[in-house]
Amino acid sequence: MQNFKKDSQKSFLTAIECPKxxxxxxxxxxxxxxxxxxxxxxxxxxxxxxxxHARPAVFSLKK
Known part of the structure; x- marks a missing residue:
């Protein structure tokens, strides 16, 4: 069930690069x-x- 929650939230997340x-x-x-x-x-x-403005991430950080 945990995987379903993470996948359903994926469209509300944005990949941002840390400046530091x-x-x-x-x-x-x-x-x-x-x-x-x-x-x-x-x-x-x-x-x-x-x-x-941010757009939802279209790629996964897991590779």
């Missing part, structure tokens, strides 16, 4: 569009999303 460590992570599209502060899960750095 340059790694991509998925964040909520609504948070990105509202210019909320984001936390990088890799380096724990705080940053604001880029100026362009």
């Amino acid at each position: 460590c340059a790694k991509k992570s998925e964040h909520s599209t609504s948070r990105v569009n509202k210019k909320k502060m984001l936390i990088c899960p890799f380096c724990n750095g705080l940053f604001q999303p880029p100026e362009t």
Whole structure:
């Protein structure tokens, strides 16, 4: 059941690159569009999303 929930939420996530460590992570599209502060899960750095509006991620970070 956990996989179903993650797949159903996939369209609401956006891949954003951290300006500090340059790694991509998925964040909520609504948070990105509202210019909320984001936390990088890799380096724990705080940053604001880029100026362009976010679109849902079309690729998976898992490879």
